[in-house]
Amino acid sequence: MYYRQYLAGDDDGLRLLIDEYRYGLTIYLNTMLEDYGAAEDIAQDVFIELALHRPEYSGHSSFKTWLYAIAKHKAQHFSRSRREYPDEAALAEGVSPEEVESSVIRSDNDRMLYAAMKRLKSSYRQVLYLIYFEQMSISDAARIMGRSGRYVSHLHFRAKKSLKQELIKEGFVYED
Numbered sequence: 616m617y618y619r620q621y622l623a624g625d626d627d628g629l630r631l632l633i634d635e636y637r638y639g640l641t642i643y644l645n646t647m648l649e650d651y652g653a654a655e656d657i658a659q660d661v662f663i664e665l666a667l668h669r670p671e672y673s674g675h676s677s678f679k680t681w682l683y684a685i686a687k688h689k690a691q692h693f694s695r696s697r698r699e700y701p702d703e704a705a706l707a708e709g710v711s712p713e714e715v716e717s718s719v720i721r722s723d724n725d726r727m728l729y730a731a732m733k734r735l736k737s738s739y740r741q742v743l744y745l746i747y748f749e750q751m752s753i754s755d756a757a758r759i760m761g762r763s764g765r766y767v768s769h770l771h772f773r774a775k776k777s778l779k780q781e782l783i784k785e786g787f788v789y790e791d
Contacts, residue, residue, distance in 0.1 A: 616678055622669060633662050636679070639749055640686055646732070646740035647690045657693055661686045680755040683745070687759055731781040739774035742767060 617635065620628030637658060644654035661682065664670065672681055728747070732740050738760075745756040757767040 618665065618672055618678060621665075629662070629666055632665070636682060637662070640683065643683060643741070643744055643749065644686055644690050646744045647687070647737055648694065649737075653693060654690075657686060657689045660689055664689075676758050677755060679749070680751065680758050683749075683759045684761075687761070727782070727785070727787060728778070731778055731785060731787075734781050735774065735777050738770060739777055742770050743774050743778060746771060 617628040617632035621632065622628075640661065641651075641654045641658045644657050645651050648654050648657075664685070670685075672678060676684075732743055735743070741760060742756055745751045745759060746753070751759075753768050753771060754764050756771075757764045760767060762770070
């Protein structure tokens with residue numbers, strides 16, 4: 616694992632870790648924040664925290680679950696502070712959000728799903744993104760979201776139902 620490699624003194628481990636998780640983590644954060652520039656900043660903050668503070672990874676969950684949970688907490692903190700100081704986040708320069716999404720979400724069906732997901736409420740977007748785009752289990756998604764597995768299972772069911780309704784509205788032919 617790249618993080619253990621980095622902790623052992625190999626700086627290349629951190630670079631590889633960032634390369635592997637940066638885009639997916641940013642898109643996940645964007646499902647929560649609906650602000651791509653802020654999502655990029657928070658993802659960067661997560662990697663900076665790993666580099667500077669080297670928090671201990673216990674291994675009780677997958678590394679990806681642990682990483683996404685750290686990002687979720689940072690996003691929640693950002694959301695609270697943004698309510699206090701609105702509209703300070705601006706889009707970062709460089710690659711546009713659409714270009715990143717296109718590179719991560721490759722197929723037309725995935726693009727259609729992601730567009731429909733944008734119209735769902737935040738908790739639905741989060742659970743669907745974690746389970747389908749990041750291929751996480753219900754229990755890993757629950758850890759990241761700070762909820763019980765049962766809650767996330769029910770949330771997942773409701774999110775799929777809402778997503779199906781959104782897709783049908785757009786003329787998507789849904790196969791059971």
